[in-house]
Amino acid sequence: MKKALITGITGQDGSYLAELLLEKGYEVHGIIRRSAIEDPEHRMSRIMHLLGRMVIHPGSVESFPSIFNVAREVMPDECYHLAAQSFVAYSFEDEFSTLMTNINGSHHILSAIKQIAPSCRFYFAASSEMFGNSPPPQNETTPFRPRSSYGISKLTGYHLGRNYREAYGLFAVNGILFNHESPRRGFEFVTRKISSHAAKIKLGLIRELRLGNLDARRDWGHAKDYVKAMWMMLQADSPEDYVIGTGESHSVREVVEIAFDYLGLDYREFVVTDEKFHRPAEIYNLVADPSKAMSKLGWNFRYRLVDLVQEMVENDLKLFKR
Numbered sequence: 393m394k395k396a397l398i399t400g401i402t403g404q405d406g407s408y409l410a411e412l413l414l415e416k417g418y419e420v421h422g423i424i425r426r427s428a429i430e431d432p433e434h435r436m437s438r439i440m441h442l443l444g445r446m447v448i449h450p451g452s453v454e455s456f457p458s459i460f461n462v463a464r465e466v467m468p469d470e471c472y473h474l475a476a477q478s479f480v481a482y483s484f485e486d487e488f489s490t491l492m493t494n495i496n497g498s499h500h501i502l503s504a505i506k507q508i509a510p511s512c513r514f515y516f517a518a519s520s521e522m523f524g525n526s527p528p529p530q531n532e533t534t535p536f537r538p539r540s541s542y543g544i545s546k547l548t549g550y551h552l553g554r555n556y557r558e559a560y561g562l563f564a565v566n567g568i569l570f571n572h573e574s575p576r577r578g579f580e581f582v583t584r585k586i587s588s589h590a591a592k593i594k595l596g597l598i599r600e601l602r603l604g605n606l607d608a609r610r611d612w613g614h615a616k617d618y619v620k621a622m623w624m625m626l627q628a629d630s631p632e633d634y635v636i637g638t639g640e641s642h643s644v645r646e647v648v649e650i651a652f653d654y655l656g657l658d659y660r661e662f663v664v665t666d667e668k669f670h671r672p673a674e675i676y677n678l679v680a681d682p683s684k685a686m687s688k689l690g691w692n693f694r695y696r697l698v699d700l701v702q703e704m705v706e707n708d709l710k711l712f713k714r
Contacts, residue, residue, distance in 0.1 A: 395419045397466050399453055399501065400474030404576040405517070407438035409472060409619040410446060416623075420446035421466045423453070423475070438576050453497030456504070463504040470626050472515045473501045473549075477542070487541035494545035495552075502556045502564070513563040513626040516553045519546040520570040520611070520637070520678045531635050531681035532568070539673040554633070563631045570611040570637030570680045572618040573700060575707035583612065583647060587704035590651040591712050593662050600662050604669030606645040609677040611637040614695035624689045637680020638693050650701040655709075 396413050400406045401422030413420050424436070436443070449465070451458040453475045463471075475497055477490045498516060505512050523530045524537035538544045550566045557564040577584040582603070589601040613636075621636045652659035685691045695703075 393419050394469045396470045397421045397468035398472045399423045402436050402439055404574055404615050405474050405619055408615050410442055412619055414445055423449050423451045423462055425452055426450045453500055454493055456500045459500045460504045463508040467509050468512050470513045471505055474517045490541045491545050495548045498549035498552050502552055506560055515622050515626055516549055516566050518550045518566040518568045522547045524675055528677050528679040529681035532633055532684055539675055557631055565625045565631045566633040567622055567625055568635045569618050572613045572615045574615040575704050586648055586651050588708045590655055590705055591708035594655040595712055600664050602664045602666040607643055609641045609643050611679040612697050613638045613693050614700050617693040617695055621691045624691050634685040635680050635682055636685055637682050639680055639682055641679035642697055647701055650698055651705050654702050654705050
């Protein structure tokens, strides 16, 4: 039985990945902050249904001894490093913690794997934010031009992974994932903000939704499709980096329209643009060219944007009815 170690297992991607690996017969281990273990109802809500089927280890990616000890105990065959400060807007407010957490965390995991389990296959959750405003569509050869400390931190992690692969022979891959969402997305992210506010407006709980740039364009997919790509990268014969996305570009306005139309509402009656929610350095159009992953891994996506948004709205409608 293969053993997998997941950092960030309590997040959206971590929870879907844990489900996928358990279905495939893995022994799944997850690293969780002690604060989450002490408040499981809130901080572990996405994985509560899995707790009896996997092993949880208290630890923090910010502490090398903590990560080293967990790696030594587990001796994983595969390691998926998903933990990060991943909310881009927050990275503008606190650049220091974003850079330290994301860069040091990646370095700690890589160093521990190299020393303890050098045959372990390592996945790093890179990001389309690394591309910045490079012309779309973006693929594995597109120049990186990050426009936030979050993007910079992810680009550093990307290069750390490549360096460990080339210098030490580690099977390390970077998954350059474009925006991926689900009903398990945090409420601070724009898609979940839209779906939750639309549901609340429909139920008469609130009257408006305030957003930033409605014309910013992104490539949105479902997290379920994207965690499968993570796993497929580590099953390949050789370690390579891959761009993962749908290849479709949609505006924030389109997401809003889908969400409100699903509820029989006209978004123009409720949505207010607010300069407060504009980024200091905006990225205008991110859209993936996932042809390499499709041809070399055989990966493809199932969810279209309309299906994704409607699933999120329906979930939030049930949530707030309760």
